[in-house]
Amino acid sequence: MANFDENLLLRALPRESLHRLGEHLITIEAPSRAELYEAGDTVTKAYFPLDSVISMTASVGSAQGEVATVGHEGMIGLPTVFGTGCANMRFFVQIGGRVAVAPADRLAALLSSDETLRATLLRYAHAMFTQIGQSVVCNQRHSLRQRCARWLLMTHDRVPGDRFHLTHEALAVMLGVRRAGVTVAAGNLQKAGFIHYRRGEITILNRAGLQEVSCECYRIVTDAYARLLGTSIAKTSAA
Amino acid sequence: MANFDENLLLRALPRESLHRLGEHLITIEAPSRAELYEAGDTVTKAYFPLDSVISMTASVGSAQGEVATVGHEGMIGLPTVFGTGCANMRFFVQIGGRVAVAPADRLAALLSSDETLRATLLRYAHAMFTQIGQSVVCNQRHSLRQRCARWLLMTHDRVPGDRFHLTHEALAVMLGVRRAGVTVAAGNLQKAGFIHYRRGEITILNRAGLQEVSCECYRIVTDAYARLLGTSIAKTSAA
DNA sequence: AACCGTCGGTACCGTATTGTACCGGCAAGC
DNA sequence: GCTTGCCGGTACAATACGGTACCGACGGTT
Numbered sequence: 001m002a003n004f005d006e007n008l009l010l011r012a013l014p015r016e017s018l019h020r021l022g023e024h025l026i027t028i029e030a031p032s033r034a035e036l037y038e039a040g041d042t043v044t045k046a047y048f049p050l051d052s053v054i055s056m057t058a059s060v061g062s063a064q065g066e067v068a069t070v071g072h073e074g075m076i077g078l079p080t081v082f083g084t085g086c087a088n089m090r091f092f093v094q095i096g097g098r099v100a101v102a103p104a105d106r107l108a109a110l111l112s113s114d115e116t117l118r119a120t121l122l123r124y125a126h127a128m129f130t131q132i133g134q135s136v137v138c139n140q141r142h143s144l145r146q147r148c149a150r151w152l153l154m155t156h157d158r159v160p161g162d163r164f165h166l167t168h169e170a171l172a173v174m175l176g177v178r179r180a181g182v183t184v185a186a187g188n189l190q191k192a193g194f195i196h197y198r199r200g201e202i203t204i205l206n207r208a209g210l211q212e213v214s215c216e217c218y219r220i221v222t223d224a225y226a227r228l229l230g231t232s233i234a235k236t237s238a239a
Numbered sequence: 240m241a242n243f244d245e246n247l248l249l250r251a252l253p254r255e256s257l258h259r260l261g262e263h264l265i266t267i268e269a270p271s272r273a274e275l276y277e278a279g280d281t282v283t284k285a286y287f288p289l290d291s292v293i294s295m296t297a298s299v300g301s302a303q304g305e306v307a308t309v310g311h312e313g314m315i316g317l318p319t320v321f322g323t324g325c326a327n328m329r330f331f332v333q334i335g336g337r338v339a340v341a342p343a344d345r346l347a348a349l350l351s352s353d354e355t356l357r358a359t360l361l362r363y364a365h366a367m368f369t370q371i372g373q374s375v376v377c378n379q380r381h382s383l384r385q386r387c388a389r390w391l392l393m394t395h396d397r398v399p400g401d402r403f404h405l406t407h408e409a410l411a412v413m414l415g416v417r418r419a420g421v422t423v424a425a426g427n428l429q430k431a432g433f434i435h436y437r438r439g440e441i442t443i444l445n446r447a448g449l450q451e452v453s454c455e456c457y458r459i460v461t462d463a464y465a466r467l468l469g470t471s472i473a474k475t476s477a478a
Numbered sequence: 479a480a481c482c483g484t485c486g487g488t489a490c491c492g493t494a495t496t497g498t499a500c501c502g503g504c505a506a507g508c
Numbered sequence: 509g510c511t512t513g514c515c516g517g518t519a520c521a522a523t524a525c526g527g528t529a530c531c532g533a534c535g536g537t538t
């Protein structure tokens with residue numbers, strides 16, 4: 001059983017549901033840039049991040065744009081919950097770490113018998129809906145600086161500690177902007193003393209400052225997950 | 240029973256499921272700008288648009304930005320399907336028309352007993368996921384001109400005939416840009432002979448032309464709904 | 479110690495879009 | 509008939525961002 005309740009979604013399950021699902025869960029180490037599945041793939045496994053961060057992307061021409069970020073507050077494998085079984089987005093490991101994995105068919109079997117499990121995962125689907133919906137308007141209206149701060153806050157909430165591996169290049173892909181654009185925006189945040197960068201290693205120094213710069217979307221989405229999970233996913237202070 | 244199968248999602252239901260749900264459905268006339276529900280509202284009714292178009296919006300500061308468009312291919316009331324019962328977006332009538340309405344508690348009761356109904360609406364949720372996810376990256380990368388063409392195509396697919404009521408002002412709010420910006424973009428499309436504008440009444444003249452200008456997102460989302468419904472929602476030619 | 483790939487800082491110009499404003503035409507109401 | 513909104517066309521400076529390119533610095537490899 002171990003530490004599966006490091007995942008807040010699993011932790012929100014009643015003891016019996018978690019126990020039944022836990023039978024089929026194993027913990028694996030997910031290296032950065034590993035692919036969980038591609039658009040069009042049949043979903044054979046459900047993933048519950050423990051301290052890793054997964055990016056969900058959609059294709060735009062030949063490139064990929066980030067649609068959502070998933071960490072210890074959620075799961076990857078909603079197609080199984082929806083009963084379609086086919087992913088229509090790409091999922092890959094943005095920040096390496098541990099992930100709990102279960103076979104999708106086991107999860108599907110449990111879903112049909114365990115009312116509470118189904119209810120919880122459907123409520124998660126709704127929270128995810130809110131997250132993605134907010135991102136639609138966020139990309140419409142908010143500046144690179146705001147979105148950059150938001151992304152850093154979201155990621156900080158999902159990793160242990162205040163440091164994680166992330167290059168300007170990777171962040172640029174996520175935000176759908178140029179690498180040079182991120183350098184300017186992130187350099188700004190660094191000058192303000194909110195973060196510290198050093199060759200792909202970023203340290204969060206001042207969350208309050210980042211929240212000041214970030215758009216409201218950070219708070220809106222965080223609140224939605226708090227309602228789902230009964231506990232806030234935002235780090236309390238850090239640095 | 241009447242014409243509820245004007246809604247493609249209802250039409251995709253097996254005869255018995257539709258019959259049971261139809262018992263509780265009534266058709267109403269939804270006037271433009273009417274509000275179905277606001278963010279935070281308890282969902283008491285489920286709506287199935289017949290020939291109207293509903294906009295789902297999220298708040299950005301004091302304004303609202305469009306997240307998704309729903310027409311005869313879908314429904315409004317996913318919180319009931321997810322079992323949360325609480326809307327976290329605003330829904331209002333973008334283009335007036337008829338809507339089939341059922342009490343949310345009746346739908347909820349049917350969902351727990353009717354496996355096929357539940358499966359169909361969950362598959363719809365997945366299609367909606369795809370639509371919103373694609374919109375996230377669409378707003379990241381595509382020009383106003385492309386998004387404008389896409390919006391017009393999507394709306395054209397959801398209304399009867401080739402004409403509908405829409406001001407530059409309303410379209411600007413939907414796309415999250417200035418009214419003057421829409422005037423330029425739409426004027427462009429008009430000069431190209433793809434559409435015709437006149438005081439809030441727009442006529443689609445050349446779908447092929449619009450598809451040429453529009454981004455791929457139109458096709459990707461349309462295909463996702465085609466897989467769900469078993470039939471394409473795109474108008475075949477029109478003009 | 480030399481090498482090379484990764485990473486980030488900076489600069490240039492072009493363009494899409496914003497903010498703001500003004501103006502003319504159509505339509506409905508008195 | 510006249511007025512009053514609504515609707516759409518246009519203009520202009522300001523800005524945010526894209527495309528591209530170059531360069532220096534660090535770090536792992538041999």
